[in-house]
Amino acid sequence: xxxxxxxxxxxxxxxxxxxxxxxxxxxxxxxxxxxxxxxxxxxxxxxxxxxxxxxxxxxxxxxxxxxxxxxxxxxxxxxxxxxxxxxxxxxxxxxxxxxxxxxxxxxxxxxxxxx
Amino acid sequence: xxxxxxxxxxxxxxxxxxxxxxxxxxxxxxxxxxxxxxxxxxxxxxxxxxxxxxxxxxxxxxxxxxxxxxxxxxxxxxxxxxxxxxxxxxxxxxxxxxxxxxxxxxxxxxxxxxx
Numbered sequence: 001x002x003x004x005x006x007x008x009x010x011x012x013x014x015x016x017x018x019x020x021x022x023x024x025x026x027x028x029x030x031x032x033x034x035x036x037x038x039x040x041x042x043x044x045x046x047x048x049x050x051x052x053x054x055x056x057x058x059x060x061x062x063x064x065x066x067x068x069x070x071x072x073x074x075x076x077x078x079x080x081x082x083x084x085x086x087x088x089x090x091x092x093x094x095x096x097x098x099x100x101x102x103x104x105x106x107x108x109x110x111x112x113x114x115x
Numbered sequence: 116x117x118x119x120x121x122x123x124x125x126x127x128x129x130x131x132x133x134x135x136x137x138x139x140x141x142x143x144x145x146x147x148x149x150x151x152x153x154x155x156x157x158x159x160x161x162x163x164x165x166x167x168x169x170x171x172x173x174x175x176x177x178x179x180x181x182x183x184x185x186x187x188x189x190x191x192x193x194x195x196x197x198x199x200x201x202x203x204x205x206x207x208x209x210x211x212x213x214x215x216x217x218x219x220x221x222x223x224x225x226x227x228x229x230x
């Protein structure tokens with residue numbers, strides 16, 4: 001199984017600023033994903049991070065607000081731009097297993113609080 | 116579109132006892148995958164168990180087993196000999212075959228294991 005790390009694990013930010021979250025996988029993977037989990041809720045997919053091309057965003061999420069980079073097969077970043085208190089959530093990185101490509105593993109999450 | 120329903124928002128079980136968490140889903144596909152993920156207070160999403168729909172045999176992983184009823188579109192998780200460390204949110208998830216398909220999560224069941 002893929003081992004996924006995220007940085008930072010948590011942060012408290014001011015309204016109007018931006019935060020970039022990093023996600024590192026211990027092996028090359030084809031597909032990486034970013035999710036948002038609001039307090040007490042289930043996971044909502046933000047976008048699929050594509051290596052070498054633009055991310056594919058889900059309905060309700062836009063590139064200007066959540067720019068994503070994926071420079072190689074083991075690393076991705078998610079930026080939360082121009083933050084407001086409504087962006088306070090846990091952000092989780094996920095990757096598909098290289099062998100069992102139907103199975104996804106998750107990073108430990110980044111808890112973001114926007115004041 | 117696929118939907119996943121977890122009808123038990125919260126459950127409680129005593130240590131060493133057995134508990135069953137329910138999950139139903141809706142799909143018109145014949146081949147797909149089902150998963151149970153565990154999210155303890157540390158917020159790390161951990162894959163508990165995975166079931167392939169074309170396999171009739173129920174998946175088991177140590178104290179965790181599933182009761183997969185394909186015709187009824189039911190996928191319940193049984194935890195035997197419950198331990199305090201099993202206290203967590205449990206999410207049921209569905210995925211079609213194919214690399215383009217995405218995970219669909221249920222709303223989760225909060226399980227509390229008590230002494």
